[in-house]
Amino acid sequence: MRLLDACSRVPVDATPVWLMRQAGRYLPEYRAIREKLSFVEMCMRPDIAAEVTLQPLRRFELDAAIIFADILLPLEPMGIGFHFTPEDGPVIEKPIRSARDLEGVHGIDAAADLQYVMDAIRLVRHELGGRAPLIGFSGAPFTLASYIVEGGHSRNYAYVKEFMYDDPVGFGRLMSLISDVVVDYLLAQIAAGAQVVQLFDSWVGWLGPYDYELLVLPHVRYVIDKLKGRGAPVVYFGNGASAMLHLVAKAGSEVIGVDWRIELDRAWEQLDGVAIQGNLDPLTLLGPPKAIEERVADIIRRAGGRPGHIFNLGHGLIPQTPPDNVKYLVDAVHRLSAAPI
Amino acid sequence: MRLLDACSRVPVDATPVWLMRQAGRYLPEYRAIREKLSFVEMCMRPDIAAEVTLQPLRRFELDAAIIFADILLPLEPMGIGFHFTPEDGPVIEKPIRSARDLEGVHGIDAAADLQYVMDAIRLVRHELGGRAPLIGFSGAPFTLASYIVEGGHSRNYAYVKEFMYDDPVGFGRLMSLISDVVVDYLLAQIAAGAQVVQLFDSWVGWLGPYDYELLVLPHVRYVIDKLKGRGAPVVYFGNGASAMLHLVAKAGSEVIGVDWRIELDRAWEQLDGVAIQGNLDPLTLLGPPKAIEERVADIIRRAGGRPGHIFNLGHGLIPQTPPDNVKYLVDAVHRLSAAPI
Numbered sequence A, B: 001m002r003l004l005d006a007c008s009r010v011p012v013d014a015t016p017v018w019l020m021r022q023a024g025r026y027l028p029e030y031r032a033i034r035e036k037l038s039f040v041e042m043c044m045r046p047d048i049a050a051e052v053t054l055q056p057l058r059r060f061e062l063d064a065a066i067i068f069a070d071i072l073l074p075l076e077p078m079g080i081g082f083h084f085t086p087e088d089g090p091v092i093e094k095p096i097r098s099a100r101d102l103e104g105v106h107g108i109d110a111a112a113d114l115q116y117v118m119d120a121i122r123l124v125r126h127e128l129g130g131r132a133p134l135i136g137f138s139g140a141p142f143t144l145a146s147y148i149v150e151g152g153h154s155r156n157y158a159y160v161k162e163f164m165y166d167d168p169v170g171f172g173r174l175m176s177l178i179s180d181v182v183v184d185y186l187l188a189q190i191a192a193g194a195q196v197v198q199l200f201d202s203w204v205g206w207l208g209p210y211d212y213e214l215l216v217l218p219h220v221r222y223v224i225d226k227l228k229g230r231g232a233p234v235v236y237f238g239n240g241a242s243a244m245l246h247l248v249a250k251a252g253s254e255v256i257g258v259d260w261r262i263e264l265d266r267a268w269e270q271l272d273g274v275a276i277q278g279n280l281d282p283l284t285l286l287g288p289p290k291a292i293e294e295r296v297a298d299i300i301r302r303a304g305g306r307p308g309h310i311f312n313l314g315h316g317l318i319p320q321t322p323p324d325n326v327k328y329l330v331d332a333v334h335r336l337s338a339a340p341i
Helices: A002-007 A028-034 A039-044 A046-059 A115-128 A141-150 A158-166 A168-192 A209-227 A242-251 A264-269 A282-286 A289-303 A323-338 B002-007 B028-034 B039-044 B046-059 B115-128 B141-150 B158-166 B168-192 B209-227 B242-251 B264-269 B282-286 B289-303 B323-338
Strands: A082-084 A090-092 A134-139 A196-201 A234-238 A255-257 A275-280 A309-313 B082-084 B090-092 B134-139 B196-201 B234-238 B255-257 B275-280 B309-313
Touching: A002 A196, A002 A309, A028 A039, A028 A046, A039 A046, A039 A082, A039 A115, A046 A115, A046 A323, A090 A141, A115 A134, A115 A168, A134 A141, A134 A168, A141 A158, A141 A168, A141 A196, A141 A209, A158 A168, A158 A209, A158 B282, A168 A196, A168 A209, A196 A209, A209 A234, A209 A242, A209 B289, A234 A242, A242 A255, A242 B242, A264 A275, A264 A289, A275 A289, A282 A289, A282 A323, A282 B158, A289 A309, A289 A323, A289 B209, A309 A323, B002 B196, B002 B309, B028 B039, B028 B046, B039 B046, B039 B082, B039 B115, B046 B115, B046 B323, B090 B141, B115 B134, B115 B168, B134 B141, B134 B168, B141 B158, B141 B168, B141 B196, B141 B209, B158 B168, B158 B209, B168 B196, B168 B209, B196 B209, B209 B234, B209 B242, B234 B242, B242 B255, B264 B275, B264 B289, B275 B289, B282 B289, B282 B323, B289 B309, B289 B323, B309 B323
Parallel strands: A134 A196, A196 A234, A234 A255, A255 A275, A275 A309, B134 B196, B196 B234, B234 B255, B255 B275, B275 B309
Antiparallel strands: A082 A090, B082 B090
């Protein structure tokens, strides 16, 4: 399958493409379910999670499915309560702002505690047959830590940074605890059938390179080390980290996800021996086909036919994206990459 | 004066330092005034704007003052009404979302229309004597356009991008109109006494390099060209643009402001024949002196004694910053940069 080949930098007939948040609110068939169930209920019902995972693959020639879940799901079994506001904003009930607040927080047994995710993975694998591979995922340690410390979305990540600066050792304890949870969660997903796993470091771009290298990178490297040789390549996506890709690469993943803030060839020049996933601005999909075509062509030209390119957006699809434009994009990636450069 | 020397890459005895939003809510003497006057009233009263501009220089050994103003002030004389919410969030009354909406929007005569800014500049220059130079500023064309199109702060800049993609020519008309306003506004500030001018491209980091180069960079270059040889060096600061500095440099400013998402030496290696301003994460100032010291030392080490470094934050100070930490930072920059490397 194209995606698995590309992860190992084996040449393929056309560039594989999948899209972050390809299962989501931009699809009317998703909204029809979401009207009846809350977001968390959708995650916790394996039949629904599987259905939603497969919806975009019925419409578009995508080269992968990604399991429908939320990156905060492991928090509940860790002893960290949360809920979503009516606008789908997460709220952590007791944010952790010091090492003292860690009392009562603990590791998980993901196969049991998050069995519904594993069941959904098994269902999707069964449904997919061999049509496309299934991607599992988790939040990366800093991104999970930032939710846990900030208490939800944040404007400037002041609480998590204050914690890091005031008590780097205590912050390290939180990060270590989360890292073990992430490893357990992703190994359980691989055991259930995930063929690739992606670590989403959605908020790491709020850190400067100094803090990233000192306080975050060692934990990401720990997670990726534990996943090596377990049968599923790791994609590590650091949103906002395009100006420190040389550090991101030190985490050791087989594939590096790149946001849309860098030219793909400049990204690739800094990286050695890895596959690259990216990197179209998701907002491009609000434009007309001509605008989409130009920008897809630019990325494919910059990939330059090197094996190991996985086409994706540089961040998630937004809800107001027209589905027709997604179809146009997916087809354009295949058409333009199959043609001789 | 150190700052002016550094702009021309003349060696100095210690690295000059000033801080974006150095006049602001973190200072109790600022809040005392703000309690009595609205934010816009403070901007429009030259005596108050001058006072607030000078407040941080009374407390700290800063190497520059920057005139107190808001980047949206030119909108009103352009025919674009706006106000601030009680939380200081800007609201554009009739956002411009297509070329049609441009009707009734026009250029300005900044010296007359924004005379209060020029009066404040003259007052500050008089008060400062030769103690430190005064920086004038404006929003850069894209950043102003993004406010005008989005209608205020934005989550993902969907409206402005949709406009760009749907009607690049119409968007270009908006950008040209704004660019002429910016030129007029900055020339008036220079005439009134601003010794350096900074262009704030606060939201340009939401654009990918393709869109930046095609639709934004030509306008920035136009503005900077018009300011060349007018007696005040230009600092161009693109927030979030650290992974496309080679494009930012094409705008042609004497000084490039860098956010905190890149190591300063890696930034400098990509830039030729310019001075560099940056690049401490402003949130560092929430940490203890030890954390501040380590991160300042890292930046000064990476500057490597090259002439032309202006120390600054990678974005604005936040309101909860302790003033004592600002003092610690300013003194540390001078102490560490004056010492032999």
